[in-house]
Amino acid sequence: MHKSAPTVYIETYGCQMNVSDSELMYGRLEAEGYVSVDSPIGADVVLVNTCAIRDNAEQRVLGRLGELRRDLKAGAVLGVTGCMAQRLGPRLLETDTRVQLVVGPDGYRSLPSLIDGARHGERFSATDFDLEEHYEDFTARRFDGVKAWIPVQRGCDYRCTYCIVPTTRGPERSRKLADVVRETAEVAQRGITEVVLLGQTVNSYHDGSHDFADLLRAVGRVDGIRRVRYTSPHPNDFSDRVIAAMAETPTVCEHVHLPMQSGSTSMLKRMLRRYSREEYLDCVARLRAAMPGLGLTTDIIVGFPGETDEEFADTLSLCREVRFDDAFTFKFSPREGTPATRMPAEWTIPEAVVDARYTELLNTIRSISREKNLGRLGERMEVMVEKEARKGGELMQARSRDFKTVLVPGGPELIGRYLTVELTGTTGATFTGTPVQERAPLPMAS
Known part of the structure; x- marks a missing residue:
C-alpha cells in the first residue's frame, strides 16, 4: 500500500x-519528501517560527502553542524554531511537555533528522551557533510571487542595550557576494522582479572582499531585476561609497528605513546606539542630498x-x-539578558507616562x-501590484x-505588474491611485 508523504505546517512570527x-x-x-500544507489541523509536523524582540511577541507564541496543542492530531x-527557541532553549521543553523540538536559527540543517527522532518519542534542543552557516545549498520555497527576501548577513555585533x-x-x-548574486539571478529567472536584501545591520555587510556598496551594484545589475530594497541598515554604516551606490544604481529604490530609536543624544548613549x-x-x-525625494521611515x-x-x-x-x-x-x-534590565529600578518609567508619550508620538x-501625503495628490508614479487589498x-x-502603499482598482491578474498611477486620494497612511495611459509623443511636423 502506498504511504502518503508527511505534511508540514510552519507558522511565522x-x-x-x-x-x-x-x-x-x-x-x-x-x-526530504515533506509536503507543505496551509493549516496545522491534520499536519504531521507543526513548527512555530518565533520572534523574541519584545515580551508580547513571546506571550503571543506561548498562547498560540496552547491552542495548537488542542488542534494537533495524535x-x-x-x-x-527561531529567536524565542534560541533564547529559551531547553527551558521550553521543560515548561511545555507537548513541544518536542526547540531549534535555533542556525539549526535548520538538522531539522529532518530531529523530526525523525521526535517521531520516535525523543525531545531535542538544538541552539548552538554555527558561524559558517548560511544555508547556501538550501532552495527556499518562496511565499511571495512578486518579491524575494534574500538574507545577505546573519547576526549582529552592535549590542544595543535593549536588544536581544x-x-x-x-x-x-x-x-559571499557571488552567492547573493547567484540567488538573485535564480529568482529573476522565475519571473520575480524585486528583491529585498536582509540583515540585522545590512549596510555593514562585508564578505572579506566586498562591502555593501559592491553588493548593491552587483545585485542591481542582475538581468530581470527592476527593484532592489534592503532592511534594516544602521545609521553608522552609511559610508559615502554606500550612498553613491544607492544613488547611481537605477534599480535601487528611493527608500531607506533608518532606525532612529530616540532623538536625544543622552538617551542614544544609554541605548548604546553609537x-x-x-x-x-x-x-x-x-x-537626501544624494537622492532627492527619498522616502524615509524609522523605528x-x-x-x-x-x-x-x-529626552522625549x-x-x-x-x-x-x-x-x-x-x-x-x-x-x-525589557528582555532578559540585555543590559537594559540591569539599569536602576528607579529609572523605570510609569506605565501611564509611557502610554501618554506613545500616544503623543503616534499623533x-x-x-x-x-x-x-496630502501634498502629493495628483502626482504620477510607478507602482508594482503586490497582492489583493484587505x-x-x-x-x-x-x-x-519610495515605499508608499497605493490601492488601485483591478483583480488578481494585475499581481506582479508595473503600472503608472495618478494619486487621487489618501487616508493619511495609504493612497488610492488611478492607472493612467502614458501618452505617446506627438509626431513631429513635417
Whole structure:
C-alpha cells in the first residue's frame, strides 16, 4: 500500500528574516519528501517560527502553542524554531511537555533528522551557533510571487542595550557576494522582479572582499531585476561609497528605513546606539542630498529606562525636523539578558507616562505623514501590484519605489505588474491611485 508523504505546517512570527528562515525550512523539508500544507489541523509536523524582540511577541507564541496543542492530531510533532527557541532553549521543553523540538536559527540543517527522532518519542534542543552557516545549498520555497527576501548577513555585533538579537542570532557574518548574486539571478529567472536584501545591520555587510556598496551594484545589475530594497541598515554604516551606490544604481529604490530609536543624544548613549542626534541628522542630510525625494521611515522606542520629559521632547522635535514618511513605534520591553534590565529600578518609567508619550508620538508621526501625503495628490508614479487589498472590493495593493502603499482598482491578474498611477486620494497612511495611459509623443511636423 502506498504511504502518503508527511505534511508540514510552519507558522511565522516576527521580522522578514523569520519569513526568509521559514522559506528555507520549507525548502529543506520539501527536499526530504515533506509536503507543505496551509493549516496545522491534520499536519504531521507543526513548527512555530518565533520572534523574541519584545515580551508580547513571546506571550503571543506561548498562547498560540496552547491552542495548537488542542488542534494537533495524535502523533504529530510540535516544534518551536527561531529567536524565542534560541533564547529559551531547553527551558521550553521543560515548561511545555507537548513541544518536542526547540531549534535555533542556525539549526535548520538538522531539522529532518530531529523530526525523525521526535517521531520516535525523543525531545531535542538544538541552539548552538554555527558561524559558517548560511544555508547556501538550501532552495527556499518562496511565499511571495512578486518579491524575494534574500538574507545577505546573519547576526549582529552592535549590542544595543535593549536588544536581544545578538543573543538570539549570534555575531555578525556575511554571505559571499557571488552567492547573493547567484540567488538573485535564480529568482529573476522565475519571473520575480524585486528583491529585498536582509540583515540585522545590512549596510555593514562585508564578505572579506566586498562591502555593501559592491553588493548593491552587483545585485542591481542582475538581468530581470527592476527593484532592489534592503532592511534594516544602521545609521553608522552609511559610508559615502554606500550612498553613491544607492544613488547611481537605477534599480535601487528611493527608500531607506533608518532606525532612529530616540532623538536625544543622552538617551542614544544609554541605548548604546553609537551615534548622536547631530550624527543621525547628518546621515539623513547626506542621503537626501544624494537622492532627492527619498522616502524615509524609522523605528522609535518610547519609555526606555530613565527617559526624561526633555529626552522625549527631543524625540518629538527630531521627528518634526526630519519629517519621516512613517514610523514603527514601540513601547520599551525589557528582555532578559540585555543590559537594559540591569539599569536602576528607579529609572523605570510609569506605565501611564509611557502610554501618554506613545500616544503623543503616534499623533505626531501620523500628522506629519498625512500632511506630506496630502501634498502629493495628483502626482504620477510607478507602482508594482503586490497582492489583493484587505479591503477587497476589486482593489489591489501596490507599492511605489519610495515605499508608499497605493490601492488601485483591478483583480488578481494585475499581481506582479508595473503600472503608472495618478494619486487621487489618501487616508493619511495609504493612497488610492488611478492607472493612467502614458501618452505617446506627438509626431513631429513635417
